[in-house]
Amino acid sequence: MLIKQxxxxxxxxxxxxxxxxxxxxxxxxxxxxxxxxTGFSGFVSVSIIAxxxxxxxxxxxxxxxxxxxxxxxxxxxxxxxxxxxxxxxVAGVVTISEHSGTIVGVEFLRTCGKSLMLATDGxxxxxxxxxxxxxxxxxxxxxxxxxxxx
Numbered sequence: 825m826l827i828k829q830x831x832x833x834x835x836x837x838x839x840x841x842x843x844x845x846x847x848x849x850x851x852x853x854x855x856x857x858x859x860x861x862t863g864f865s866g867f868v869s870v871s872i873i874a875x876x877x878x879x880x881x882x883x884x885x886x887x888x889x890x891x892x893x894x895x896x897x898x899x900x901x902x903x904x905x906x907x908x909x910x911x912x913x914v915a916g917v918v919t920i921s922e923h924s925g926t927i928v929g930v931e932f933l934r935t936c937g938k939s940l941m942l943a944t945d946g947x948x949x950x951x952x953x954x955x956x957x958x959x960x961x962x963x964x965x966x967x968x969x970x971x972x973x974x
Contacts (some may be wrong), residue, residue, distance in 0.1 A: 828862065828908045830947030838947045841909040842928060844868060846879050848905050854878055856926035860940065860947065863891075864929030867916035869905045875920040880904055882920060907936055908949060941970055 828842035845853035853924040854877060858868070864886075870878070880898035890896055900920040905913035906928075914935050921927075933940055939955045941948040 828911070828949045830949065832942075838942055840928065840947055840949055842868070842902055842906055842926070842932075843909050843911075844870060844874070844878060844906045844914065844918065845913055846881075846902075846904055846924075848913060848915065850905070852878060853905075853913070855909055858926040858928045861927045861929055862940075864927055865931060866919055866929040867931040867935060868904070868921075868929070869919040869921045869927040871926070872920055873924075873925050873944075874921060874926065875902065875918070878904070880920065886919070906932065908938070911936065919952060943964060 828840065830838055832838050838919065839857050841855060842858045843853045843855050854874065856870070856874070858971045870880075874896055875882075880902035882902045885898035886901055887895045887898055902918050902920060902950070903915065904916055904918040906918070907913045916931065921950055932938075933949075937952045938949050939952045943948070
């Protein structure tokens with residue numbers, strides 16, 4: 825089973841390494857340490873500087889509802905390709921943010937077919953289909969109990 829490990833920074837925020845490209849071939853791709861934000865329903869959010877470097881072409885805007893119920897200012901959107909570092913790139917809509925960091929949201933995990941596990945000391949991202957198959961197999965064939973002690 826393919827397992828990618830991320831990390832939890834000193835502030836307790838989970839991160840994973842991803843790659844983003846303007847095309848499906850991965851030409852001119854860049855690697856980012858992206859914050860995993862399960863409160864972000866989107867795919868990937870990159871900074872204006874990163875979008876410019878990647879030559880992303882904004883084609884629309886969106887507005888998100890914030891936790892306080894307010895709508896944010898319009899945010900540019902661009903089609904791009906992203907995936908975990910070393911994995912295949914998948915198509916998605918990238919938001920272009922004024923913030924300097926990179927964020928992956930729930931749509932990134934879903935589109936890439938990944939399951940996320942957070943541990944006290946790190947982040948584990950696995951292929952969802954393989955993970956489900958392993959869980960189902962273990963449910964059918966539970967491990968044998970340990971032998972009785974003498």
